[in-house]
Amino acid sequence: MSTNAHDQSNVLSWVHFGDLHITHRDEQNYQNFLTLIAHANTNLAAGIDFAVLPGDNAEDGTEEQFLLVKQAIERLTIPLEIIPGDHDAKTGSLDLYRRCLEPELWRSRSISSYRCLFLNARDNGSQKGFGIGPAQTEWLASELRASDASEQWPVLFMHTYPSELGSSAAAVQALMRNHHVIMVDMGHTHYNEIASDGRTIYAATRSTGQIEEGPVGFSIANLDDVVVSWKFKPLGAWPFVMVTSPADRAFIIDTDRPDQVVRGVTEVRAKTWDALGVVSAVCRIDDGPVWPMRRIGTSAAWGCAWDSSESADGVHHLTVQVRTADGREASDTISALTSQSGRYEMPQCRPGDDVNAIGAYPEKGILGTQLGPNKNGRKW
Template sequence: MARFLQLTDLHVVNEGALASGVLDTRNLLRTAIDRLQELRPALAPLDAVLVSGDISDDGSIESYAFARTELNRLGLPLYVVPGNHDARGPMRAAFADLPEMPKMGLIDWVADVGNTRVVGLDTLVEGRGGGQLRDESLDMLHHALEAAGSGPVIIMLHHPPIQTGIRFMDAIGLENAHALEMILVDVHNPVTLVAGHVHGIHHGRLGHHHVATAPSTCSGFAMDRRTEAPTGFFRGPTGCAVIDTNPGGIWSAVPLKPADGPFPF
């Protein structure tokens, strides 16, 4: 088995700026890493950190440098994919030393952590909110799964291949989730697809495979299925996730705001 920490939707900006004019995402990330360091004994052992996109909010070189410095504080191997707010060039430069980072093109990769095959898929369409998987990404995934043996597989992408009911986010979701489903239809490994983008915890299925989205480190979206639901974000709840690829396949949400307790029953 392997155990992963999943962080997503950091939305880091340049120093002195606020994401969407409201969120001090640099301080929020710094505080999140501080909190995770406090939680390490409770979460250990951790094998790696998965970062499922929107590392930057503005695509700036400075924002990626700050995010990389903070993520390095965790002292764990990093695996990253881009989100719709990211820019491949600056992101690739900031993480160029990662063994899995492609030198050019899409940021797709395969890594083996313990007995778990991890596949990162690039869904970024620069200049658009919605995501798409290209044929080369799907081909790479197909070959990675063929060579995975019978062990557990994690597929990480930014745009979730499920509909959450949050209409304004589903409108900029993954355009070709069906193509991904077709690649996985005959795969019998224990597969978990993990994503971000929707700033909250949602579980679903793509065919017979489990899909989970993690909370953001900086903001949240209300679960509001009304047609007239307001568009916008909230300052919380924030969090991250821990994924165990043991036979039980546990996915756990981790709130980042400390709570009082524990109190005796």
């Protein structure tokens, strides 16, 4: 298995550890984080480009709490990107966050066809709330222009939905529209949620530190060209597999692309993770025959051809099942949309971002209950 599967499959993949809210070493959320790191190191390191901590790393923003986070992430063998949240600035500034965790409050990482932009949503100059200041806004505009010039797909990482960025929300949303940001990856919600405005996928991963729904885990996201895939992985058995292309119907953001509205012969691709690796993979459309898949080089990705003209126009369940050498299995199923004419009218989206949440999708780990402190759940 390649130590950098992206080099061969051109699929950008990252693992997202939800908001930590670390307080004390002996608290369950800290122990959970250490366990998640151990699972990631053992099973993900060969097929993940980087890990993300999306803010609210320290519950009260104290030096003691930040140092606990630092001690934990020193165990992580995957490259790590950290951004701040509102709890990280609870003391009134991000000085301790910068000293203990990450000195740069915003920065970019370019990987092949993608430009990942990590933002500071607490750059609003006030004690509370979210926002992006003038300097960061200009930096973001410059990075997005550079992304266009380099023919890279931009992806934003921030603590919260862009619509919650206060007086700077409109400017950030305009930049996103003008430069076709394909995905925004976030924390803050404390529940898993996917939203789509027809151009951009918004993915929020639930908290690690203040859990209201479901078991502890992390999310994995992939970008396979312009196809976005996302799934929550609870702590438990391995292997893990995700279909990275074609797009799930809920993740369509470009109807002109045959890897999103499927037509003709398209390649089915899937990415796998396991400590020992996967030795075989098969694909199936609805209740049809099982097709063997081939490994893509020596990477963790597998592929096969699907002649969609043999399937009626409409939604089809596409399942990939994988097996390890010692007989352990896992599968992933998406709802793929076919249209041989290429015609498809996207569902009407409302202005904004979280208002376009797709709702419950248990197969992806989205329960739809929206429990937590930031919307419909109880307040902490």
